[in-house]
Amino acid sequence: MKLRIFPALACLFGYVAVLPAQRNLTGAVEIKLALDKLNVLGSALMIAAHPDDENTAMLAYLARGRKARTAYLSTTRGEGGQNLIGSEQGEQLGVIRTQELLAARKVDGAEQYFTSAVDFGFSKTADETITRWGREEIRGDMMRIIQQFKPDVIILRFSGTPRDGHGQHQASAILGREAFIQSSWKAKRLLFNTFAFTVEQEREAASAPGRIEIDTGEFDPILGKSYTEIAGISRSMHHSQGMGSAERRGPQKNYLTVVEGEKASKDIFDGIDTSWNRVEGGAPVGKLLEEAARTFDMSHPEKTAPLLLKARPLVEKIRDPWGAVKLVELDEAIALCSGLWLDATADRYRVIEGDPVKVTLTAINRSRLAWQWNGVPLAYNQQRTQTASLKPGEPGRFTIKNGETAIEIERRVNYRYVDPVEGELTRPVDVVPAVSVNVPAAAVIFPSSQPRAVDIQVIANMSGAGGEVRIELPDGWKAEPAARKFQLAKAAEQQVVSFSVTPPPGESVIRARAVATIGGKNISTGLRVIAYPHIPPQTLLPPAEIRMVRSEVRNLARNVGYVMGAGDEVPNALRQIGSNVTLIDAEYLAGGRLSAFDAIVVGVRGYNTRPDLRANHQRLIDYVAAGGTMIVQYNVAEGGPFGRSTGALDRVGPWPLKVGRERVTVEERPVKFLKPEHPFLNTPNKITPRDFEGWVQERGLYFPSEWDSRYEAILETNDPGEKPLSGGLLYGRHGKGVYIYTSYVWFRELPAGVPGAYRIFANLLSAR
Template identity: 40%
Template sequence: MKRILPVTLVLFLVCQTAFSQTSPPSDIGTIRQNLKKLNILGSVLYIAAHPDDENTRLLGYLAQEKHYRTGYLSLTRGDGGQNLIGTEQGELLGLIRTQELLAARRTDGAEQFFSRANDFGFSKNPEETLNFWDKDKVLGDMVWVIRKFRPDVMICRFPTTGEGGHGNHTASAILAQEAFSAAADPKRYPEQLKYVGVWQAKRLLWNTFNFGNTNTTSPDQFKINVGGYNAILGKSYGEIAAESRSNHKTQGFGSAKQRGDAFEYFKTILGDAPKTDLMDGVDVSWNRIPFGMPIATQLAAITKAFNDDEPQASVPALVKLLNEVDQTVATNKAFQTVRLTEVANSSYDYWHKQKTKELKDLIAQCAGLWFEAYSNEPSYALGDKIAETAQVYTPNNLSISSLTINNGATAVKVDNADGKSLGPNKLQTFNLEPKTADKISQPYWLESPHGIGSYTINDEQKVGNPENPDAPAVNFKFTIAGKEIAYERRLIFKYVDPARGEIYQPLEIAPPVTANIAEKVYIYNNTQPQTVQVKLKSFTNASGSISIKPVAGWKISPEKIDFTGKNKGDEWTVAFNVTPTSNKPNTSNLEVIATANGKAFSQGLLNIKYNHVPAITIFPPAQAKLVNIDLKTAGKKIGYIAGAGDLVPDALREVGYDVHQLTENEIINGDLSVYDAIVTGVRAYNVNERLAYEQPRLLEYVRNGGNLVVQYNNNNGLVTKQIGPYPFTVVNQRVTEEDAKITFTDPQNAVLNYPNKITGADFNDWIQERGLYFVSSIDSQYSTPLQMNDTGMEPNKGALIVTNFGKGRFVYTSLAFFRELPAGVPGAYRLFINLLSKPKN
């Protein structure tokens, strides 16, 4: 099965986003919640396949009500889905959905983890999924996360028996069952044991569900009422869940807030079944570790004495507690003996590390400490020096005797025995010694080319992390009440926007020069040369050259283009002529090499900016596809009605069409007869409510001789059910095997013959799927020229329907042209152009 591989698309969106500050919140509600969490030593890991699969109400309840350490392991980053708000597909969509998940977790209080699995698209069975994911590697990732996170309870969103529908869903449950046991087996993935110990969770549960037409709950199942109200947060868990889920904007999962009782049901898959509580048989108090109860006693006293008006008054007691936690580990010989003889499942070291971090954060929150680190510019080139600034605010008159700030290049120390220069109500700014930018800020799972089903990860210890764990950071070490307490803050860039105020965004470390090719795909249907434009941007002062690697079957001129004296921030464009050397069909990859200051790089620059997620910058391969095909076109002018977002208009322009985005006024009042065809974008009848009112005008255009091509729509949320001149029904049926056999049921149909003769070869090399959301209950007025099916499924004629109406033609297609055209699939171009080309009578 072929799927979309690394993306070279260059996209600059106009929106800009505020990146949340790196200092955590320190409001009284947060402090109160964290005090409660400090007293709970229990953890739950939720497991499913995709972003948006997670049960946000349950996660919020477990994290904010029960105060368990709660995590969500999404095996994929949602790369294969559709995008309701933009044109990003594949790994670009996965980048956005990663940030949507992180935003959801900031809302519901859980943590986020991933495996290396790539969401290659819809799968009808787990066998296909596990084959493309590389089962052993993805299972190893799950075992790694389990051994690091050490959940007492694991919960699956889906069963192994298929009720979840999607093959990825079922596969996630199958893998969870195997990982439950494998994580406890020292013979499984023994290479991990250099860094983590084996771990056996108490139980694995399936969180049964009742949605759609599937109800897997039953009265005899263990259940929890998660519909309560959190007085400290001032919200019910149904409200928290809706706010969390509404972060999944690319999926269109904005949710209404719910209040009142809500029960979650569970079926035990492995381990002991719970009887009265999710954590039955698990001691989640400090008593679960040796010599832990004195800590619980002191924590109870601190909580009782806590004053909302003076949270800083609790700092000395919290520091004392932190001291005693550390001393227990360092000096208690009795425990040392226990630790050496206890089974490998010992929780003490794990919980010491976890609770120490929580205690340190709580001390900073109660103290009102605020400290961050910034780069002085938004981007730097690899090898250049990063100018850095740190700021520290100490609002209270606490006993902070010293502060050391270390960025890895140098340390700045403030030694202040009387505490005056570090408070109260004092902000200090420190200019740090510049540090060398030693690594491009590429997401770790995109550093190397990857296959269809999984990403290539160069450092196995990074597995599970939602973002780069080694991003540049600055260390802050405070001496508070006589104890040194260390913190880390990620290095970011901050600036002030006149309209929006203070804006945070991640620091970019780029290649010295990036090269963006103007088009992703260049389509040739003769031996005439085309101009390939390359936009360059310098991130440092540079001289060098730009060239295109020689490509067999193609002539490239000139061989290279030199540049000198470019300064940081300079942008310029160069052009190459690329010509096929024969008329034979040929598909090749074009790669641009930017040599700067003696070193060669082949990376572009891509920025994705939406208001609901942090700014995303990656450096994709500087590559494009050259496709020489036998392609005939008819007509020239296309009207396009935007849908949820796709790149089909750009693909049509690439082969010479004049594509105009139609407005409502033009549809209602304009002369539509000037268009050889009108095309609706993917899911247009789901997202454009005005189409319900524009539809009569579009059908009138067809009746008068026009050619209307409607691309796929989701069966849920159609703005009108009368999309065509005769009835049909959009249904949730698809063919996911992109190499599924195609049968021509109406071989003489014009869409298979004019202006290109379509053969079986035109369905070679398709990616990800044949089509989705096919149609059924098709009126007899329509012809159905194609038939296809996945292995073991009944033949389906609902991918393409065509009818003459009046003087014109209406076409509805569920074929995945929105994926195939941007990927440069030759046969997809030939067939789609046929759909646009109504023969002259």
């Protein structure tokens, strides 16, 4: 299965799979680390399944401490998980987590790679994962990355056994081991970085035969931090997963065991020459670079540049792959020692596809060394610029000479601007069509055969954009008018055009497409910007497609209050079936008139993420007792080896209820009706097994494991070979009203336009 993210990304200039290791450091510290790294010709590749699976302490130790070329290969981009900071799911969440990984690597100093595997959600077996990924395809991806990176050692984060838990964890290790064995590049050894999350695991790891022990809690006086402190900062970049981590101080033992290849007794690089002596012609280079590192004066880094310049022609002659790697590092080190500031800035952040990009190349020599750029001397601290027209994705290239020696530097093209609050910022350059066509939602529901308005937003990405837009529908569906004209004078202007769409009488599910025609060219892509403070803005160009669903849905809840949790698109879905939805903020939750609502829905992870919700829990229970309907969607279980209990879930209902960790990952699994005559299954919509067909990704998450006898369990389901789970929908009458706790994944099914999900949720809203 291929990941379908990056063909839809507009920020072609801004996306790079591998980031320079020292970009998060500056000044003398950055130069010192760059000089030390020049003398290390060793490399390590870590393999795991998802963003956040990586051992950031080990990566920091290897990259920052041992100065080895280090990388993390994440088999997926984590698009199948949950989102703690917003409503993005699927590919959009994968974009966020990709950027979070890149941000983490800037901190710990490693590089980042991916395979084409899709994170399809939680899997309970390696066999299921490997079948869905494709063994040959993903193993082949890993082998190509191994061939490209050429690691001396490969480190598996998982064992490849059921002890790993998640089937994708197991599969990453199984395929990683196969890739190690079958790759044409022969790494010296394959190691397993054993777990030590619990006391029992720590004891087991410490007593493993043939183990290698590494203390990642070692303090680095140059960095001013231990590698575990750096790891905490790196791991905290995973905002969307709520992975804020402590910066640990003191000893932190890590254990590795060799599972394939040559044995090692004391160090993962045993038997590997990591000096310049490993390559032909490297010995004189090593001597020059050792002298450069030894004589480095942090107050006068420019004094080190002549030694580096002397080494450059020698490095250029080396034919070993290490020669190309170290030549790039050497040129960057020379630029750092010379105080060369090199930048490539576009004149705008959105470029029409097919057009060249006007880029300003800027060079400043902040040392007294005699540098020339294209034959023109770079005087001390004087800015020189040149303009260039580049193709989308092409970097800015600088050839800077000192005497007869030239260095080659590349810089990614960004748009540089000043924000009145944040100051100077950069953002990626987006390549976009002349106009963008945004559809109202991924799915539009027609609960009856009546026509409904469908609004299409047209955005100009250039001045003077005019044309017409239409909705393409199959036979039986009708849009009026057939087309509408638009005229936008300036870039960034928007116009909303409305169509009346009439569905056929019977049930129907179709794929519609919005198309804009401008200058004889058809455009059918939208524009979506994902913007969070911790990552660069990401511009996506999703297909302008709508899943249109004609399904009979009756809903008795006219006014619905929604307490947003971590973020989801459920409110927009409920509006489509006739509910007026009001988002309830902290102020209204504390003092507003809750009785104005027929039903109040708590969004996903509401009790995990909203302290004000927990503080006003009793107000909501009183609302139920007075005759209201309250629906609480899933919350994440607390405690266990990977987290602590905060007490957030001590009270989520009118009576005791314990959230567990069980889930049902196979979305096609049958759902049993425990009480077929219950009003919930019959009013206002008659629910049948057919309503559970066509679901996406999974059935439910974090099913309650225990609950008070006053709750009624209505539904039951389970994964193959596992015990039935009946806590996925708990119904309780409290006073005059109804309380419902549900772990079924409505936050996935409703935005995806699953017809039965709308009918079932309408019954939840209508419960009395």
